[in-house]
Amino acid sequence: EAGVAQSPRYKIIEKRQSVAFWCNPISGHATLYWYQQILGQGPKLLIQFQNNGVVDDSQLPKDRFSAERLKGVDSTLKIQPAKLEDSAVYLCASSSSRDTNYGYTFGSGTRLTVV
Amino acid sequence: KQEVTQIPAALSVPEGENLVLNCSFTDSAIYNLQWFRQDPGKGLTSLLLIQSSQREQTSGRLNASLDKSSGRSTLYIAASQPGDSATYLCAVRDNYGQNFVFGPGTRLSVLP
Numbered sequence: 001e002a003g004v005a006q007s008p009r010y011k012i013i014e015k016r017q018s019v020a021f022w023c024n025p026i027s028g029h030a031t032l033y034w035y036q037q038i039l040g041q042g043p044k045l046l047i048q049f050q051n052n053g054v055v056d057d058s059q060l061p062k063d064r065f066s067a068e069r070l071k072g073v074d075s076t077l078k079i080q081p082a083k084l085e086d087s088a089v090y091l092c093a094s095s096s097s098r099d100t101n102y103g104y105t106f107g108s109g110t111r112l113t114v115v
Numbered sequence: 116k117q118e119v120t121q122i123p124a125a126l127s128v129p130e131g132e133n134l135v136l137n138c139s140f141t142d143s144a145i146y147n148l149q150w151f152r153q154d155p156g157k158g159l160t161s162l163l164l165i166q167s168s169q170r171e172q173t174s175g176r177l178n179a180s181l182d183k184s185s186g187r188s189t190l191y192i193a194a195s196q197p198g199d200s201a202t203y204l205c206a207v208r209d210n211y212g213q214n215f216v217f218g219p220g221t222r223l224s225v226l227p
Contacts, residue, residue, distance in 0.1 A: 033214060042204055042217035056214060091158055103149050104215060108158040
């Protein structure tokens with residue numbers, strides 16, 4: 001079974017620039033999550049999709065962050081404009097309620113540095 | 116709102132020691148709890164998942180226990196090795212939401 005794919009692995013941008021991250025979940029996983037992990041902290045949920053609908057985006061800074069999941073498969077997360085405090089690792093995960101364990105599978109993450 | 120804490124924040128042990136990592140959560144109405152490992156600069160790798168009806172799960176040298184009523188889980192690592200050096204995170208999925216809430220992690224260093 002292929003894992004969760006994310007790209008790019010690393011990105012360095014200047015503040016006020018825009019950036020986009022891509023995620024391809026495990027085939028058949030209806031639920032997709034984007035997490036932000038600041039150095040030294042645990043991951044924090046940004047947004048959760050069920051198929052192509054948003055379930056929870058309460059912690060997404062909507063003035064600068066946006067996300068979409070077209071056709072209920074791939075997802076993109078965008079930041080525009082970026083701030084210094086957005087420097088973090090952005091993790092994508094997927095899960096399926098049909099999996100009896102109903103656990104998470106994470107991608108390798110995208111490390112963003114804003115300078 | 117579910118809150119997850121982990122103690123200690125960092126731990127350094129000599130190779131071969133058995134060790135215990137602790138995870139506490141505030142709301143006992145959980146669906147399951149998952150332990151992850153994270154190597155520097157990498158994503159999260161699932162280690163063990165315990166359903167709310169289970170008391171423990173084992174995989175090789177790892178054993179995770181769950182005491183839902185007291186809001187605690189422990190991850191026991193037997194005969195630690197330098198390759199076990201990483202950050203260990205626990206995450207709780209509660210009965211109300213569909214996402215996991217993570218603890219801040221315990222950074223483990225196993226010295227040769």
